[in-house]
Amino acid sequence: MTALEMLEGLPRLDLRGFVSPVQRLERFSETIGVEVWCKRDDIGSVGLAGNKVRKLEVELAHALACGATHLVAEGSRLSNATRAVAAAAAALGLKCTLLLCHDEPHEPVGNLMLDGLFGADLRFVGNVNWLELAEHAEIVVRELERSGERVYRLPIGCASERSCLGFALAYGELRYQMRAHGRSVGTIVHASSSGGTHAGLVLGNALHGFESQIRGIVVAEDVYPDVAGTYLSFARGGARLIDAEVELTRDHINISEAYLGEGYGLPAAGIYEAIDLLATKEGLLVDPVYSGKAAAAIIDLAARNELKGPVVFWHTGGYHALFDPRYAKRIWSAIERLSGVEL
Ligand SMILES: Cc1ncc(COP(=O)(O)O)c(C=O)c1O
Incomplete structure (x- = not known):
């Protein structure tokens, strides 16, 4: 049995009930000058949960x-x-x-x-x-x-060796969906903290011959003493559980703290612009703690010409901070169009 077959055959529950769609973000792409798709793990699922x-x-x-x-x-x-x-x-x-x-x-x-x-x-x-x-x-x-x-x-x-296998499977799911649209997966950008999402996507990518770039945007400081090393150990441990003979090294862990800003749950450069742009151009919501920082990273990396397309923004969910009055007030006052509105 191949590692991919072992992965497909893993015992797993169905807590989502459907395959999350991948959607092309036409107007967002046009605005930032890079082809961007969104994997909608923010919708459906048990308990409004995301990734x-x-x-x-x-x-x-x-x-x-x-x-x-x-x-x-x-x-x-x-x-x-x-x-x-x-x-x-x-x-x-x-x-x-x-x-x-x-x-x-x-x-x-x-x-x-x-x-x-x-x-x-x-x-x-x-x-x-x-x-x-x-x-x-x-x-x-x-x-x-x-x-x-x-x-x-x-x-x-x-985040664990076992749980990251859910994301190794997810990589294959996305790849299949993008192929159905006649597109490849150039780069995946996602919010990252405990590392299961990144480790799983890296492993999934490895199982398919390292065809994409996986970029984790770190949203929480000091989660582990050695963040990249811990992510790598999840990916390697996951590989062992499915007998995968893939060579994974630190070079495969691609994470950036450049968009963390003041820290976990705290403001970061470009975050309100990202929330505003996705909401107004796509009707898509991102939050200020997790997915908003990944979206801000996409906008910045696109401006620097550092993204290999097509880009997939993996929407990991987490809307609820938008309804927290502390965050709502910050967002409202940061977006010029709203800050002048008399409430
Ligand atoms: C909405 C959201 N996005 C991204 C992440 C980061 O995922 P991971 O913990 O797998 O690195 C989390 C978890 O902390 C999350 O809740």
């Missing part, structure tokens, strides 16, 4: 096979990953505990609101770093296990 669902389809098939009764996940209060886990747990009839860090927001907005609605047990651990958060999660896992639960713990961003 995390592909990871969970593979990871939670394994969790169920292990007899899990309770999912434990960790992340910031803004996290889309924890929300996706909470939604998937509800859909699968599993219990769920979330460990949430960062002090803001204190109001039930965005993902925090949804985490609660999906019935997860929420534990707030304050302003800790990612390593401390993981330690808190370990303590909760042991506590739940002592009470008789069979716990399956999902790491930060649900």
Whole structure:
């Protein structure tokens, strides 16, 4: 059996129910002078979730096979990953505990609101770093296990060797769709933090002969002590799980912190222009925490003539920050057309 056949045959759940479309962004492309398509992982799926669902389809098939009764996940209060886990747990009839860090927001907005609605047990651990958060999660896992639960713990961003296989599969899906449109995949640009998306796309690309460039736009600082090395270890580990004989090195990990701006969830150059341009030219929404930074990167890289086309903007989802009053106010005042409007 080939590695691609093993990948196709992986046990996985269907938490999306459909294949997300890829759409040509005509007016956006015309404006920035590069042919851009959008892979719409922002739509459909369990619990309004975006890219995390592909990871969970593979990871939670394994969790169920292990007899899990309770999912434990960790992340910031803004996290889309924890929300996706909470939604998937509800859909699968599993219990769920979330460990949430960062002090803001204190109001039930965005993902925090949804985490609660999906019935997860929420534990707030304050302003800790990612390593401390993981330690808190370990303590909760042991506590739940002592009470008789069979716990399956999902790491930060649900990123793992296994879960990245969901994105290795996704690469093949996109390639097939683009071929149906008579187009190849020159470059994929996506928002990146915990690395499962990037690792999986890199592995998928490797399985198809390294025909595309995969560019991850980093949206969170210091997720790991060695970010590129950790991404690489996910991709290599995923390759081992499907017996793929591909040589993956650090050179295959292509990530940039140039668009992180002031940090995770904080403003970055070009982000409001990107939100505005996609909304007005395409009716497409990107958020200021994740996909907006990837979109800002596309605009900038196109201006520098650094993108090999056709470009696919992998829309990883995450609208909810748009409805968080803090972000909504920033966006409204940053867009000239809106800032003058008397409310
Ligand atoms: C909307 C959105 N885009 C992109 C990412 C980054 O994906 P990954 O964690 O796989 O690097 C995340 C997760 O943090 C996300 O929620």
